[in-house]
Amino acid sequence: MAIDGQLRRNERGAGVPVRHGRLGRRGPVRSIGRFLAFAVVVLTVSTGTVVAVAAWDVASSVKPGIHLAHNADTPGTTASGADVAAITGGVNLLLTGTDTRTGQGGAYATSAELEASSGAGSNDVTMLLHIAENHQSVSVISFPRDLMIPVPECPRADGSTASASSRVMMNTTLARGGLSCVVSTIEKLTGLRIPFAAQISFNGVTAMSNAVGGVTVCIASPINDLNTNPPLHLAAGQRTIVGDEALSFLRSRHGVGDGSDLGRISNQQVFMAALARKVESGGVLGNPVTLFSLAKAATSNMVLSDTLTNPTTLVQIALALKDTGLANMVFLQYPTVADPRDVDRVVPQSSGAELVNAALVADQPIVLSGLPGRAAVLDASATPAPVPAASGSPSPSASVPATPLGTAPTPMPTGAVLPASVTGQTAAEQTCSKGN
Numbered sequence: 028m029a030i031d032g033q034l035r036r037n038e039r040g041a042g043v044p045v046r047h048g049r050l051g052r053r054g055p056v057r058s059i060g061r062f063l064a065f066a067v068v069v070l071t072v073s074t075g076t077v078v079a080v081a082a083w084d085v086a087s088s089v090k091p092g093i094h095l096a097h098n099a100d101t102p103g104t105t106a107s108g109a110d111v112a113a114i115t116g117g118v119n120l121l122l123t124g125t126d127t128r129t130g131q132g133g134a135y136a137t138s139a140e141l142e143a144s145s146g147a148g149s150n151d152v153t154m155l156l157h158i159a160e161n162h163q164s165v166s167v168i169s170f171p172r173d174l175m176i177p178v179p180e181c182p183r184a185d186g187s188t189a190s191a192s193s194r195v196m197m198n199t200t201l202a203r204g205g206l207s208c209v210v211s212t213i214e215k216l217t218g219l220r221i222p223f224a225a226q227i228s229f230n231g232v233t234a235m236s237n238a239v240g241g242v243t244v245c246i247a248s249p250i251n252d253l254n255t256n257p258p259l260h261l262a263a264g265q266r267t268i269v270g271d272e273a274l275s276f277l278r279s280r281h282g283v284g285d286g287s288d289l290g291r292i293s294n295q296q297v298f299m300a301a302l303a304r305k306v307e308s309g310g311v312l313g314n315p316v317t318l319f320s321l322a323k324a325a326t327s328n329m330v331l332s333d334t335l336t337n338p339t340t341l342v343q344i345a346l347a348l349k350d351t352g353l354a355n356m357v358f359l360q361y362p363t364v365a366d367p368r369d370v371d372r373v374v375p376q377s378s379g380a381e382l383v384n385a386a387l388v389a390d391q392p393i394v395l396s397g398l399p400g401r402a403a404v405l406d407a408s409a410t411p412a413p414v415p416a417a418s419g420s421p422s423p424s425a426s427v428p429a430t431p432l433g434t435a436p437t438p439m440p441t442g443a444v445l446p447a448s449v450t451g452q453t454a455a456e457q458t459c460s461k462g463n
Contacts, residue, residue, distance in 0.1 A: 090326070092333030096182050096207045097214060098222055111315055114343035117160040117390060120223035123209050124152030124232065125201055131229050134256050148228075150201035150209055151288075152277075152295070155221070157387055162347045164392035164442070165356045167299065168383065169292045170213065171363055172198035173372045179215050181208035196372065201226075206330060216375075217384045223344070224332040231328035232274045238324035241269030242302045244276070245406050245459035252282025261462075273298075276460075284402025286463050289360065289373075293400025294460045296358040296452055303356055303454035312349040318342045352455075357393050359383075359451030360400055379449050392442030399458050400450035409457035 127148025128135040135141075153170040174197040181189040181204025189204045200209045206226045214221055227235070236242070246266050252259040255275035259282055261268070268276050277295055284290025311317050322341040325331075335341060348356075362379025366372035386393050399405065452458055 090330075090336075092331050092336040093206045093224070093226075094333050095210050095222070095224060097211060097220065098332075098334065111339055111342050111346070113162065113346035113349065114340070118156065118158040118223065118344050118347060119219050119221040120156040120225070120344065121210050121213055121221050122152070122154045122156065123150040123201060123206065123224070123226050125149065125226060125228050126151045127228060135229065140256070147202045147205065149198040150226075151198050153197060153200075153209060153213070155213055155217070155219075155387075157219070158344070158347050158351075159392065160390050162349075162351060163355060165348060165351050166387065166393045167356070167358045168361050168387075169295065169359070170197055170216075170361045171292065171373055172196070172288050174361070174363060175366055175369075175372050175374050176212065176216055178203070178208070178212045181205075181211060206332065210332075218388050219384075222332075223334050223340075225325070225335065226330040227328065229274055232277060233270050234328040235324055236269050236273035238321055239302065239305070241267045242273065242298055242305060243267045244298055244301050245409075245457065247404050247406075247459035247461040250276075250279065250282045250460060250462040252279040254281045255279055282462060283460055284400070284463055287401065289363075289400060290402035290463075292360050293403040293450060296360075296400065297403050297458045297460045299358055300356075300452055300454045300456065300458060303353060304457075307353060307454075312345060315342060315346075318345050321345075354453050354455040355392065356454035357395060357451060358454070359393065359395060359445070359449055362445075362449050376448070379446055382443055382445055383449075386443035389443075394442045394444045395449065395451050395453070396444055397447035397450055399452045399456075402460055402463075403452065403458045404461055406457040406459045 125148035126144045127146060128140045128143065129145045129148070149172070151172045153172070155166075155168045155170070157166045157168070159165070175194055176197060177193045178189075178191060178195045178200060180191045181200075183189060183204050189208065195203070195212075197212070200212045204211075206224050210221050210224050213219070243265055244267075246261050246263050248263055250259060250261040252275065255278050257271055257275055259272070259275040259279050261276070277298060278291075279294060280286060280288060280291045283294040306312060311321070319338065319342055322338050322345075325341060326336075326338060362376040362383060363373035364376045366374045383393065385391075
């Protein structure tokens with residue numbers, strides 16, 4: 028019996044792996060407990076570390092950037108994700124939207140769509156973002172696609188050079204010499220140096236719209252446009268648009284205003300102002316982690332200049348808007364008049380264009396005195412928002428809030444007052460898009 032007992036002990040001793048095999052499996056309660064413990068650890072990590080991880084995540088998605096011809100060197104940032112702060116000084120950033128169907132897939136892969144635009148495509152959207160040196164004012168200037176202007180020589184990616192010309196349509200500059208050529212053209216037109224640029228396609232617009240969770244816009248009268256892809260149908264009222272519907276809204280020309288590209292610009296300004304209000308009310312600019320999330324969407328869906336390939340730079344530029352205030356964000360169309368040589372084209376309106384250029388170069392706030400553009404109207408149901416004016420005098424469309432007794436009035440910022448013929452709006456003004 029002693030031998031039998033020893034044998035049984037030996038069998039148990041030799042079977043250590045078997046005993047391990049008898050250990051109970053991890054039940055769902057235990058797994059949840061481990062997950063919660065891990066979550067607690069993550070949540071107790073410093074904000075700086077979380078931001079640094081977010082920055083690393085964005086950096087992993089960055090593609091090679093485009094070098095801009097007039098950038099002698101590449102300004103950037105050495106800040107890490109943990110100590111990110113608003114960029115120092117002012118910002119000039121050009122955004123261009125291409126209508127190319129190449130690489131867009133889906134509904135844009137048909138022969139008819141590719142015949143409409145392929146390759147580099149046309150820069151049907153060209154906007155300049157100017158943030159003042161003190162970050163107290165922002166101007167977003169839209170340049171019409173049909174604007175006839177001179178262009179400088181443009182080096183191409185293949186080593187060749189597009190020659191200078193005294194008369195070229197704005198939306199041909201992207202195909203002429205790439206993103207750098209669009210930047211050089213706007214530099215020549217305005218007198219500014221523009222170190223930052225980004226290019227976005229249809230799919231990119233859809234992705235960025237999804238990233239911000241859509242934008243709620245006011246529709247004054249029904250908008251129907253069968254020329255967009257997908258077709259656009261928006262009833263009057265407050266409408267939250269996202270994804271492909273947001274893309275069609277921003278592209279719509281035949282469905283808004285007078286059916287012109289100038290009408291489309293004011294329709295886009297309604298969207299941008301609503302987006303600015305959403306970003307401010309949602310506290311996005313105060314949350315670096317959220318900003319890095321949006322930066323990742325941008326780096327994944329845009330072609331960027333090499334000055335923007337450090338993801339922290341994008342976040343620093345966004346943080347420069349944190350304390351600007353909606354009333355100090357101005358969206359305007361570059362001043363134009365009908366081209367005397369072609370009724371379907373426009374040219375710069377000399378006096379208005381000179382005022383805009385001078386204000387940008389002098390880093391002055393731009394003050395509008397006119398109304399929104401052809402496809403936009405003020406939202407009569409909204410509470411009027413205060414609009415800054417120059418030299419302490421409110422603009423005709425401004426609504427100045429009452430000052431409580433016993434307090435000093437808030438000083439109005441000084442700036443360059445544009446003539447009433449220049450259309451646009453501030454981000455504080457709630458406007459509605461109107462169908463044609």
